[in-house]
Amino acid sequence: MGERKLTSYTCSLDETQGTLMEGILRERGYEMGVPPAYARFAGKREGVNVVLYESGKLVVQGKGTREFVEFLLEPEVLKEARLGYEAELEPELGLARIGVDESGKGDFFGPLVVAGVYVNEKVCRGLVEAGVRDSKRVSSDKRIGALAKVIREAEGCVWSVVPVGPEAYNRLHGKMGSVNRLLAWGHARVIENLLEQGRAMNPAPVRAVSDQFASTKATVEKALLAKGRELELVQRHKAESDLAVAAASILARDEFVRRLGELGEGLGVELPRGAGKPVDVVARDLAEQHGEGRLAGGAKMHFRNAPRALGRPEPERVEWRGRRGGG
Numbered sequence: 001m002g003e004r005k006l007t008s009y010t011c012s013l014d015e016t017q018g019t020l021m022e023g024i025l026r027e028r029g030y031e032m033g034v035p036p037a038y039a040r041f042a043g044k045r046e047g048v049n050v051v052l053y054e055s056g057k058l059v060v061q062g063k064g065t066r067e068f069v070e071f072l073l074e075p076e077v078l079k080e081a082r083l084g085y086e087a088e089l090e091p092e093l094g095l096a097r098i099g100v101d102e103s104g105k106g107d108f109f110g111p112l113v114v115a116g117v118y119v120n121e122k123v124c125r126g127l128v129e130a131g132v133r134d135s136k137r138v139s140s141d142k143r144i145g146a147l148a149k150v151i152r153e154a155e156g157c158v159w160s161v162v163p164v165g166p167e168a169y170n171r172l173h174g175k176m177g178s179v180n181r182l183l184a185w186g187h188a189r190v191i192e193n194l195l196e197q198g199r200a201m202n203p204a205p206v207r208a209v210s211d212q213f214a215s216t217k218a219t220v221e222k223a224l225l226a227k228g229r230e231l232e233l234v235q236r237h238k239a240e241s242d243l244a245v246a247a248a249s250i251l252a253r254d255e256f257v258r259r260l261g262e263l264g265e266g267l268g269v270e271l272p273r274g275a276g277k278p279v280d281v282v283a284r285d286l287a288e289q290h291g292e293g294r295l296a297g298g299a300k301m302h303f304r305n306a307p308r309a310l311g312r313p314e315p316e317r318v319e320w321r322g323r324r325g326g327g
């Protein structure tokens with residue numbers, strides 16, 4: 001099957017990108033005509049018309065749209081490939097659904113944050129235009145914050161964030177006995193929170209999508225209440241390719257970063273992410289200066305970093321069979 005014909009494309013440019021775009025059009029010999037109302041500039045050449053509005057919205061039209069986007073706009077102005085990602089979304093673009101993802105699962109310090117986002121076709125197109133991606137594909141915390149704001153304010157988008165602070169995390173992990181059960185509880189809580197806002201989701205979601213963290217989806221299904229069990233639950237590897245999950249991953253990471261910073265301020269130290277050697281150094285210092293109780297107030301104590309920080313022997317490693325859940 002050949003590429004879908006594209007004759008129109010829109011995206012948002014910031015002030016710097018807009019100036020760059022205008023300069024490129026002039027340099028490449030585009031005819032710069034009188035711009036329409038509320039537009040900064042308009043350029044055209046055979047097969048393509050380009051207009052940038054004062055709002056920052058760029059509109060590209062004509063039979064040469066795909067070539068313009070792929071070979072000029074993306075590599076020289078946006079500095080990222082969006083068109084292929086949108087095509088990847090196309091099969092499920094119109095499906096009303098909830099995406100769920102988490103942040104902090106692999107970090108010794110800080111909370112576990114689970115987020116859920118409801119999208120429909122209109123919301124999806126707006127988020128794609130704004131550049132929403134899986135948070136792992138966005139390196140800057142500042143950019144994550146900007147995208148999170150777009151998601152929270154998007155018309156028709158409904159969202160929920162459930163942060164589980166270190167103390168609550170340690171208590172729940174001790175009670176439930178595994179990270180997978182804790183994740184299932186968090187995912188179920190987010191889904192139920194969204195379903196409680198039923199009228200705001202139009203049309204109603206038909207499924208909930210998340211990354212596969214357990215061997216079967218039954219772990220999450222057992223944690224759902226009656227309303228949640230009416231949804232089709234989909235768990236799959238690399239679920240972040242679904243825009244609803246990608247949006248959830250951004251909200252979760254944004255909340256995790258914010259809370260990790262606040263936690264560090266309270267402890268008087270910058271808390272590193274992950275579970276590597278820099279984490280061991282900070283954890284050991286905290287334990288020596290403030291004791292185990294203070295450390296437990298900011299960290300996930302089932303991680304191996306905890307006994308290392310407290311000068312205790314590490315538990316023997318368990319040989320895992322099958323797919324590992326995490327933590």
